[in-house]
Amino acid sequence: MLSKKTKYAFHALTYLGKHRDQGAILIQEISEKYGISHKFLENILLELKKAGFLGSKKGKGGGYYLIKDPTEIPLSRVIRLLDGPIALLPCVSLNYYEPCEECENQEQCGLNKVMIRVRDETLKILEMKTLQDILEEE
Amino acid sequence: MLSKKTKYAFHALTYLGKHRDQGAILIQEISEKYGISHKFLENILLELKKAGFLGSKKGKGGGYYLIKDPTEIPLSRVIRLLDGPIALLPCVSLNYYEPCEECENQEQCGLNKVMIRVRDETLKILEMKTLQDILEEE
DNA sequence: AATAAGTCTATAAATTTTGTAGGTTTTGTA
DNA sequence: TACAAAACCTACAAAATTTATAGACTTATT
Known part of the structure; x- marks a missing residue:
């Protein structure tokens, strides 16, 4: 079975994919949407960023956003x-x-x-x- | 990934399948063959018995043996x-x-x-x- | 009667997964 | 330039699951 971490990663990627036009999205927004602990999700998003799927911006107005084209993120890699x-x-x-x-x-x-x-x-x-x-x- | 329990179960079933003509086989024999803890394997064999794959005999000369035809044990069930x-x-x-x-x-x-x-x-x-x-x- | 084996239930140890804490860095903005 | 908001990072803690052990009980053979 897939771990929660992986499921959460898919939720986050899906959410960021759906809101690609809206610029940086807060961790908070995603964690609330899916009922995921903020801090836990933080770690996951960081991993996704390091893997090159996401970009981020710090400070006010910051957040995460998809930098890879969704067609180039096979489920296997996640x-x-x-x-x-x-x-x-x-x-x-x-x-x-x-x-x-x-x-x-x-x-x-x-x-x-x-x-x-x-x-x-x-x-x-x-x-x-x-x-x-x-x-x-x- | 499959758990060790499942892998051990497959080893045991395979061993019992290979030695079907030799009557009851000791837990010990299997546990030594594959380097599995005797007690751990005990639990596994018991489960396989309860599921109807194996039969057993207690006391001296006892042990486990396959009671189902190998063609009727799909891997999915194990x-x-x-x-x-x-x-x-x-x-x-x-x-x-x-x-x-x-x-x-x-x-x-x-x-x-x-x-x-x-x-x-x-x-x-x-x-x-x-x-x-x-x-x-x- | 003694011994050899499986049966059963409970518990312990180890590992992995999930979640938390708290400080650091970066960035926008008042 | 100071403040606040947000991601970044490392380490740790709690929970859950998997792996393993203990020890008493039952059954069969000799």
Whole structure:
């Protein structure tokens, strides 16, 4: 399951996407809208900024705004940033690969093969679908 | 990611599947083979038994054995039993459905739609692939 | 009777996730 | 130029979940 952090990130991105024409948006505005703790959301927005999705402005009249085009924010990138691996096993993760401790050799692990398929099918969707698609749905 | 519990369950099932002709197998034998704590594995095997996958025999010469045909143990059932929901959002889970707290109405939630697709593609694989497939791979 | 195994319930330890505190920096504006 | 508003940053705390352990109980075999 996606963590709250990731869900909140999607809410924030969606909100900022919808209000792109309105300049900088206060953390407060988003946190109130979705009932997210201000401070928690602060951390999340900061991560999204560091990842290059958002821009920000300090001081009075400041806030956050989307700097990437929504078509260039695949859902997979947001999930990986906040939640980590998308794969169901570490030995199958493209971005966070680790061998499974208990497995002697993953070449002959039956689970490994299935989970590669699951990963690939999942990624097909999560890499193709972007924030733009979310915005269009709502 | 799958929990250790689930991974251990798959290891145990695979081991029991491979040694189906050898009667009851000791917890100890499996726990040593994969380096799993005896007591932890105990709990897992008990759950698998209660779910109808395994049988057991107490006392000397006792142990666990597979009672279901491996073709009738889809991976999805094992995951759901030990790990819970397969879906990435509660509002999209077939077996553990819950509405998302922050969502006003999930009908117009863009994430919801995508996650239904991810769930369906994942389930296509995890419901079709069974313990039998794992055994054949190894 | 003794021993070997699984059964059961409760609890503890470790880890991860979620949330909070409080000071720092930047910027607009009076 | 001083003040206030807002993001920035680091560290910590609380809560929840996962992983692991303890120990007494039951059942079967010899």
